[in-house]
Amino acid sequence: MEISRWLRENTFHHSAFRDMDELVRAKEKAGVTISLCIPTLNEEKTIGKEIVIFKSELMNRHPVLDEIAVIDSGSSDATREVAASFGADVYLSADILPHMGTKRGKGENLWKAIYQLRGDIIVYIDADIKNIRPRFVYGLVAPLLFRPEIRYVKAFYDRPLVVGHGVRPSGGGRVTEILVRPLFSLFFPELTALMQPLSGEYAVRREVLENIPFPIGYGVETSHLIDVYHKWGLEAFGQTDLDRRVHRNQSTRDLGKMAFVILHTFLDRVRSLGILGDLPELGHVLRQFQVHDDIFEPLEYEMIREERPPMIEVPEYRHKRGLD
Amino acid sequence: MAPRFERILGRLEEIRERSQAVREVLLANLVMIGEIPSPTFREERRIGFLEERFSECGLADCSTDEVGNGFGLLPGSDGARNILLVAHADTPFSEKYDHTIAIHPDRAVGPGVADNSLGLAVLAAMPHLLESLDIKLKANLILMGAVRSLGRGDLEGLRFFLDHNRIPITAGVCVEGVQIGRLSIGSLGMLRGQIACSVPEEYDWTRFGAVGAILTINEVINRIMAIALPKKPRTTIVLGSVEGGTSFGAIATHAVLRFEIRSEEESVVEDIHQQIEDIVAEVAAKSGSDVRLEIVARRQPGGIPFSHPLARRTRQIMSRLGITHRIAPSTSELSAFIGRGIPAVTIGITTGEHVSEVDETVFIDPIFTGLAQLIGLLEAIDGGFCDGD
Numbered sequence: 001m002e003i004s005r006w007l008r009e010n011t012f013h014h015s016a017f018r019d020m021d022e023l024v025r026a027k028e029k030a031g032v033t034i035s036l037c038i039p040t041l042n043e044e045k046t047i048g049k050e051i052v053i054f055k056s057e058l059m060n061r062h063p064v065l066d067e068i069a070v071i072d073s074g075s076s077d078a079t080r081e082v083a084a085s086f087g088a089d090v091y092l093s094a095d096i097l098p099h100m101g102t103k104r105g106k107g108e109n110l111w112k113a114i115y116q117l118r119g120d121i122i123v124y125i126d127a128d129i130k131n132i133r134p135r136f137v138y139g140l141v142a143p144l145l146f147r148p149e150i151r152y153v154k155a156f157y158d159r160p161l162v163v164g165h166g167v168r169p170s171g172g173g174r175v176t177e178i179l180v181r182p183l184f185s186l187f188f189p190e191l192t193a194l195m196q197p198l199s200g201e202y203a204v205r206r207e208v209l210e211n212i213p214f215p216i217g218y219g220v221e222t223s224h225l226i227d228v229y230h231k232w233g234l235e236a237f238g239q240t241d242l243d244r245r246v247h248r249n250q251s252t253r254d255l256g257k258m259a260f261v262i263l264h265t266f267l268d269r270v271r272s273l274g275i276l277g278d279l280p281e282l283g284h285v286l287r288q289f290q291v292h293d294d295i296f297e298p299l300e301y302e303m304i305r306e307e308r309p310p311m312i313e314v315p316e317y318r319h320k321r322g323l324d
Numbered sequence: 325m326a327p328r329f330e331r332i333l334g335r336l337e338e339i340r341e342r343s344q345a346v347r348e349v350l351l352a353n354l355v356m357i358g359e360i361p362s363p364t365f366r367e368e369r370r371i372g373f374l375e376e377r378f379s380e381c382g383l384a385d386c387s388t389d390e391v392g393n394g395f396g397l398l399p400g401s402d403g404a405r406n407i408l409l410v411a412h413a414d415t416p417f418s419e420k421y422d423h424t425i426a427i428h429p430d431r432a433v434g435p436g437v438a439d440n441s442l443g444l445a446v447l448a449a450m451p452h453l454l455e456s457l458d459i460k461l462k463a464n465l466i467l468m469g470a471v472r473s474l475g476r477g478d479l480e481g482l483r484f485f486l487d488h489n490r491i492p493i494t495a496g497v498c499v500e501g502v503q504i505g506r507l508s509i510g511s512l513g514m515l516r517g518q519i520a521c522s523v524p525e526e527y528d529w530t531r532f533g534a535v536g537a538i539l540t541i542n543e544v545i546n547r548i549m550a551i552a553l554p555k556k557p558r559t560t561i562v563l564g565s566v567e568g569g570t571s572f573g574a575i576a577t578h579a580v581l582r583f584e585i586r587s588e589e590e591s592v593v594e595d596i597h598q599q600i601e602d603i604v605a606e607v608a609a610k611s612g613s614d615v616r617l618e619i620v621a622r623r624q625p626g627g628i629p630f631s632h633p634l635a636r637r638t639r640q641i642m643s644r645l646g647i648t649h650r651i652a653p654s655t656s657e658l659s660a661f662i663g664r665g666i667p668a669v670t671i672g673i674t675t676g677e678h679v680s681e682v683d684e685t686v687f688i689d690p691i692f693t694g695l696a697q698l699i700g701l702l703e704a705i706d707g708g709f710c711d712g713d
Contacts, residue, residue, distance in 0.1 A: 052352050053352050
């Protein structure tokens, strides 16, 4: 699919879907259920507001969501208590498919949500969004309701295209602009049309989610994009401009760790797809440095990259969904 | 006591319980309203959002008037009476403040949540609340987000509406976020002003040792504090804010003092006003600085009597809900009603703390008692139990 046509036909602005009654009608017509998954780790300061907004606007006032679930990695603060007090279904990640063990990472929670939640569509929203609004959910869900051929809708923020008389840059984060976009340009040029490939907000059909593997760490978004693209092509994607997103900023050192894992994931994928020939065995240690009293001190981080298999391959899931 | 009013009192406990059903809607309103900056004279976005909420609730008559007030009308079954439920939409916080609101299990925190985002959120939730309680008033209920209330706004929004609307208002209820138990039935006489002092920018060696605008304002303050205030009628002078200067080492060339005179007697307010005018003229003459007094708002004292049925019914409702009432004179929206002979009260919805600070806080649990109080009061007015002679 031609990038410019995809941009024209599959890029949306949330305001196009603000008619909630129409959205609910589309949902009823499609006959689907929708689950919201908020993966958390120590988010007691922001989780209450997210649940209040979504429950009020997208459950009580307009029946867009069928369940709101928090999947928690084991917060040491009151995240789970706060979420439960506002009526979310709260799960400890370790309690879901317990015999498969517990891995620490956002991707683990996203993957276990596929088993735990009921929805035909699952929308994932990060818990640290300060300016949370209903558009973060309905803007992502709506293209799936109105366009059956779209399977995976990704969020982006700030308008990257022509606005009025001006043009603004794409607004991707630092890791996007200096790592992911150059890699996509080299190996998957069509995926560069996704304005913010690493954004943590997306809505996806279950049949897609259950058929793709889930890296448990930072690489999950990159891996998804490559796998969905490989199986269904660019036309399976949509992207929605959600305007502004206010969230915590990450340090350059943390972004370095993120970039390491994403690059690792990327190289694994291109190798498994046969796009790149022989690669040496990739290491798992990230080396950074800090200066202390004019002495350069090396810092070494073991970056374990693990991956969960497609959920459809898990016997308990097949049994639960009646797939055997 | 009228039998039907006793029925209203008898339902209050149930209303308090059932009001919990709108908890998420109310808190969502609080977040979405409170996160829109709304300093006085720039309330358009907040009013726009309020109107959108009214419209989404299916209110037929949603509008904005010439000064920017926002309205929604819940038509009554007979429409013989008109109750105006009003909350001011402006806050003292400019756009430069981070307006993010945090929701905790027991409280909401953020600039302006108490004064008066919660009041506005209650208005926005009112159609849901009445529907969930299966209450249909006979009277028309006019929901109004009032602009230009605070500071230099001088209640312009509500005054404009009361002066220009053709609907006879039976009674007014002003909703403030805090404090529950507050019962304002009267307005103090008030005069709000600022004194600005300027000195020349050039450094003048003939005035070596001159101390600049700050000490001139300080002299004004000392003189104001020396004004003898009567114990009766109760009178006070509030020094609200002082601004001046730019750095450590530069003599301040400009300083401003903002103040209010409040008294139960209008003549006392005027007398103190005269004294402050004299102080300003004298300090200006002695210091050689440019010192000016500007009056930005006035209120006439007045109100409904303590024994007025509206005041009495409100106290009875509070008492039945276990709320200890505190009669507190008001200088806010109430005075606009009083000046036009419309019976009105101001009530608070919940408890709170740090009002006017960036960590302004409202507590969530008492909100439902506050809502029951408000619903009881609306039903009492609707039933004619608050009519004066």
